Amino acid sequence: MNATLARPLTLWLLALPVIIAVLGLALQGLAAVNASVFFAWSYFLEVLFAGLLQGVMYALVALGFVLIFKASGIFNFAQGSLVLFAALTMVGFIEMGLHWTLAFVVTAGVMVLLAVVVERVVLRPLVNQPHIILFMATIGIFYFLDGFGQTLWGSDVKVLDIGIPKQPLFVLQGVFEGGILVNAFDLVAALVGAVLVIGLAVFFHYTRIGRALRAVADDHQAALSVGIPLKTIWAIVWSVAGIVALVAGIMWGSKAGVQFSLALIALKALPVLILGGFTSIPGAIIGGLIIGAGEQVAEVFIGPLFGGAIQDWFAYMLALVFLLFRPQGLFGEKIIERV
Amino acid sequence: MQLRKLAFAAVGALVIGGTAATPPASAAEQFVPLLVYRTGPYAPNGIPLADGFNDFMQLVNERDGGVNGVKLAWEECETQYNNDRGVECYERLKAQGATGSSVVNPYSTGITYALIERATADKVPVLSMGYGRADASDGRVFPYVFTLPITxxxxxxxxxxxxxxxxxxxxxxxxxxxxxxxxxxxxxxxxxxxxxxxxxxxxxxxxxxxxxxxxxxxxxxxxxxxxxxxxxxxxxxxxxxxxxxxxxxxxxxxxxxxxxxxxxxxxxxxxxxxxxxxxxxxxxITGVGTNAPIFEDIKKLHADGKGLADPKNIGTVLYNRALVNSFYFTEALRTAQGKFGEKPMSGEQIQWGFENLDITQDKIDSAGMTGLLSPVKLSCADHEGGGSAVVQQWDGAKWAAITDFISPRRAALRPAYEASAAQYAKEKGITPRDCS
Structure with missing residues (x-):
C-alpha cells in the first residue's frame, strides 16, 4: 500500500472511535429532547455494526465499477446487470446439477467469455471515442444483459443457497444486557469483501497486468505507444469486473434471492463511489462502510423525525456533503488540468 | 453492405408482418385486453397472473364454446409494471374488437390510479380486484371502477x-x-x-x-x-x-x-x-391449491395440448387469483347478456353487468370453483360486493388456508369509503350519481 493511501487510512482508523463516540452522544442528546427517538448504547452499537456490515455488501458492488473506471475511465452503467447475469447464470448451472463450487468456476468462465465479447463487439469499435460514448455503450450493455439473462434463465425468483450460515448471533453478552445482535451471514460477507479487496489490491500493485492496467487508466495513447495491448487489457479488466460481479451476485443473491431487482443494487453503489472515489479500491470499501453505517444509523435514530424511509436519500446526501469538500472522493485521485 | 441492409429489412418486415398477422378479434367475439408484466422486476408475480387469465379464457372457449356462444378474444400488452406503459397499453388496445375493450385489469395500483379518469371517460370498467383505491368501492362517485371482492x-x-x-x-x-x-x-x-x-x-x-x-x-x-x-x-x-x-x-x-x-x-x-x-x-382473497373441480378441466385442457400456462404455475396463489378475476368478468358479461342479448357487449353494458353481479355459492359450485372464492353481490352504490379473505400459512413447501373466509366489518368501513370518495368528488368536480 502506498504512502499516500496509508496516511489517510491511519487517520481514519484513529478518528473512528472518536467519531462513533461523538455520534452516539449526539443521538443520546437527541433522544433526551425528543421522545420519538429511542437510544441505548448497546442498541446504537448494534445498528452501527449492522450498518458497517451492510456497507461491505454495497462495497462488493462498488468494486466492479471502480475496476472498470480505473482501467478505462468509463463509468460502467452495466455493472448492476453484470451482477444479475452472473448470479442467474450460476443458479442456472446449480439447477443443472453442478456443485456450487463447480458452478462458480463455470460461471467465472462465462463472465470471461462475456468480457471478451463486450471488448470485441462494443469497446473495440469505440477506441479513442469520448468517454460519454463509451458510457452510452454500457447503457446498451445493461439493457441487453438484462433481457438476455431473463431470456436465457427465465424471470422466476431463484434461490441461491451455498450454505452460508444465516442465524442471528449475540455477542458481548457480558458487557451489554442481552448482547449485541450480529448476523452470521453479514460476517461472512465482510470476510469475503476483505479477501476480495486484498486480492485486487495485490493484483493491481504487484503484477505486470495490474501495472499495465494502471498505465492504460492514466493514458490510453501513451500506454499503446509503449506496447501495452489495450484490447487485451480491456478484456482482462472486464473479466475481473465480471468475476467481482459474480461474487457480489452470490452474496446479494443468497441474501435476497436471485431476481431482477438485483440489478437495482447498482444504485446503492453510486453514493459509495462518490464518497470513496471512482479510482480507489480501498476507497470503495471505506466508502461502503461509511454509507452503510451512516444510512442505518440515520434511518433508526433520525428517520422517526422524518416519517422513516430516509436511508436511500440520506446515503446520497451524505455523499454530496463529502463531494463539497473532496470532489474526487475520499481516496480518489486529484485531477489537475492545465489550461 | 447491400446484403446486410437486405437482411435488416427482411428481419424488420418479419417483425412488423408478425405483429400485423395477429388475427383481430372478430365481430362475434368479446375482446379482453390483458395488461401483463412477464418481464421486469415484478415478472415473478406477473407471469402466473398472466398464465391464469390465458388458461381461464381458453378454457371458457374450448369447454363452453365461449360465454353464451360468444367466444373470448384477448391480446397481451407488456407493461413491466410501469404506469406510463400501462396507459400506453390501455390506449393501444381500447379500440380492439367489435365493441372495444370490455374491461381492464391493470394489476397495479399505480396504473389503476392513472386509468380511473380515462377509463371512466371511455366507459370501460376497471376491475381492480384487491388493489387500487379503496374508496372506489363507492359506485356513486366511481361508476366504472370495481374493487370486488375486498379492499x-x-x-x-x-x-x-x-x-x-x-x-x-x-x-x-x-x-x-x-x-x-x-x-x-x-x-x-x-x-x-x-x-x-x-x-x-x-x-x-x-x-x-x-x-x-x-x-x-x-x-x-x-x-x-x-x-x-x-x-x-x-x-x-x-x-x-x-x-x-x-x-x-x-x-x-x-x-x-x-x-x-x-x-x-x-x-x-x-x-x-x-x-x-x-x-x-x-x-x-382466493382459495389455494388445486382441489377445486375446475382444475380437472384445466388439466384436461393441458392434456389436449390447448393449455396456455406454464404447467408449474397451475394452482399457485396468483394463478388462482387470475382464474377468479376472469370468472368475475365472465359472470359480469353473462349478466349483461341477460339484459342486452347474447352478443359481444360494450364497456358500458358490462359496467351494468358488474353492478348487477350476484355470484352466489350455487354459481361458484356449478362453475367448479368451490373454495376458490366467496360469494359477492354488487350494486350501483356498492362496487366491493361484500367479499372476504382467508388467512393462509406457508409450511415450507406450500400455502395452506388456516381460517375460513373472514368478512371485514363493513359497517365501519363503508362510511370511510363514502367520506373519502366524497372528498375525491369535490376535488374533481364530480356530481355523485343517484343510486337510490
Whole structure:
C-alpha cells in the first residue's frame, strides 16, 4: 500500500472511535429532547455494526465499477446487470446439477467469455471515442444483459443457497444486557469483501497486468505507444469486473434471492463511489462502510423525525456533503488540468 | 453492405408482418385486453397472473364454446409494471374488437390510479380486484371502477380481527407494527389501522420501506430489537416481501406473528426466503391449491395440448387469483347478456353487468370453483360486493388456508369509503350519481 493511501487510512482508523463516540452522544442528546427517538448504547452499537456490515455488501458492488473506471475511465452503467447475469447464470448451472463450487468456476468462465465479447463487439469499435460514448455503450450493455439473462434463465425468483450460515448471533453478552445482535451471514460477507479487496489490491500493485492496467487508466495513447495491448487489457479488466460481479451476485443473491431487482443494487453503489472515489479500491470499501453505517444509523435514530424511509436519500446526501469538500472522493485521485 | 441492409429489412418486415398477422378479434367475439408484466422486476408475480387469465379464457372457449356462444378474444400488452406503459397499453388496445375493450385489469395500483379518469371517460370498467383505491368501492362517485371482492382497508380490518382472535379476544395493550412499501399502495391501510388502534386499544407503529425494498436491516432492527411488537403486518410487493421475511428471521421475529397482505403472500414471496419463511402468514382473497373441480378441466385442457400456462404455475396463489378475476368478468358479461342479448357487449353494458353481479355459492359450485372464492353481490352504490379473505400459512413447501373466509366489518368501513370518495368528488368536480 502506498504512502499516500496509508496516511489517510491511519487517520481514519484513529478518528473512528472518536467519531462513533461523538455520534452516539449526539443521538443520546437527541433522544433526551425528543421522545420519538429511542437510544441505548448497546442498541446504537448494534445498528452501527449492522450498518458497517451492510456497507461491505454495497462495497462488493462498488468494486466492479471502480475496476472498470480505473482501467478505462468509463463509468460502467452495466455493472448492476453484470451482477444479475452472473448470479442467474450460476443458479442456472446449480439447477443443472453442478456443485456450487463447480458452478462458480463455470460461471467465472462465462463472465470471461462475456468480457471478451463486450471488448470485441462494443469497446473495440469505440477506441479513442469520448468517454460519454463509451458510457452510452454500457447503457446498451445493461439493457441487453438484462433481457438476455431473463431470456436465457427465465424471470422466476431463484434461490441461491451455498450454505452460508444465516442465524442471528449475540455477542458481548457480558458487557451489554442481552448482547449485541450480529448476523452470521453479514460476517461472512465482510470476510469475503476483505479477501476480495486484498486480492485486487495485490493484483493491481504487484503484477505486470495490474501495472499495465494502471498505465492504460492514466493514458490510453501513451500506454499503446509503449506496447501495452489495450484490447487485451480491456478484456482482462472486464473479466475481473465480471468475476467481482459474480461474487457480489452470490452474496446479494443468497441474501435476497436471485431476481431482477438485483440489478437495482447498482444504485446503492453510486453514493459509495462518490464518497470513496471512482479510482480507489480501498476507497470503495471505506466508502461502503461509511454509507452503510451512516444510512442505518440515520434511518433508526433520525428517520422517526422524518416519517422513516430516509436511508436511500440520506446515503446520497451524505455523499454530496463529502463531494463539497473532496470532489474526487475520499481516496480518489486529484485531477489537475492545465489550461 | 447491400446484403446486410437486405437482411435488416427482411428481419424488420418479419417483425412488423408478425405483429400485423395477429388475427383481430372478430365481430362475434368479446375482446379482453390483458395488461401483463412477464418481464421486469415484478415478472415473478406477473407471469402466473398472466398464465391464469390465458388458461381461464381458453378454457371458457374450448369447454363452453365461449360465454353464451360468444367466444373470448384477448391480446397481451407488456407493461413491466410501469404506469406510463400501462396507459400506453390501455390506449393501444381500447379500440380492439367489435365493441372495444370490455374491461381492464391493470394489476397495479399505480396504473389503476392513472386509468380511473380515462377509463371512466371511455366507459370501460376497471376491475381492480384487491388493489387500487379503496374508496372506489363507492359506485356513486366511481361508476366504472370495481374493487370486488375486498379492499386494502377491509384487508387491514381482517388482519386485526385475526390478531384479536389469536390474542383471546382483546388487543388492549398489545403492539402492532406495519411494514409498508413507501408508496400510495403501502399507505392505504394506515388510516384504518390507526382508527382500529384507537377503538381496540392497541399501540400501532408504521415503518416505511423505500422501493424496491432490498434494504430493511434498519427497519427490522427497530422492530425486532426495540419495539418488539406482538404482531407485524406487511403491505409489501416484489422483492420487498422476501427481504422482509429474511430480515425478520435475522432478528429472530416469530414468523407465525407476521402477517402479510394478499400481495405479500405468493410463492415468489416466500420461496427466496427459504426455511426462514416457514410459518409466515398472509391474507388471500382466493382459495389455494388445486382441489377445486375446475382444475380437472384445466388439466384436461393441458392434456389436449390447448393449455396456455406454464404447467408449474397451475394452482399457485396468483394463478388462482387470475382464474377468479376472469370468472368475475365472465359472470359480469353473462349478466349483461341477460339484459342486452347474447352478443359481444360494450364497456358500458358490462359496467351494468358488474353492478348487477350476484355470484352466489350455487354459481361458484356449478362453475367448479368451490373454495376458490366467496360469494359477492354488487350494486350501483356498492362496487366491493361484500367479499372476504382467508388467512393462509406457508409450511415450507406450500400455502395452506388456516381460517375460513373472514368478512371485514363493513359497517365501519363503508362510511370511510363514502367520506373519502366524497372528498375525491369535490376535488374533481364530480356530481355523485343517484343510486337510490
Amino acid at each position: 386494502y382497508w377491509a384487508g387491514a380490518d381482517v388482519m386485526v380481527q385475526y390478531a384479536n382472535e389469536k390474542e383471546g379476544g382483546s388487543l388492549k395493550g398489545k403492539k402492532i407494527a406495519l411494514v409498508y412499501h413507501d408508496s400510495a399502495y403501502g399507505k392505504e391501510p394506515i388510516a384504518t389501522l390507526e382508527r382500529l388502534a384507537e377503538e381496540e386499544g392497541f399501540q400501532f407503529q408504521a415503518f416505511p420501506v423505500a422501493h424496491p425494498g432490498l434494504e430493511q436491516k434498519a427497519t427490522w432492527l427497530q422492530i425486532g430489537r426495540q419495539l418488539r411488537p406482538d404482531w407485524v403486518f406487511m403491505w409489501g410487493w416484489g422483492v420487498m416481501n422476501s427481504t422482509a421475511i429474511k430480515e425478520a428471521a435475522a432478528v429472530g421475529y416469530p414468523m407465525d406473528r407476521f402477517v402479510g397482505i394478499w400481495w405479500s403472500g405468493a410463492e415468489a414471496d416466500v420461496v427466496p426466503a427459504g426455511d426462514a419463511a416457514k410459518g409466515y402468514k398472509s391474507l388471500n
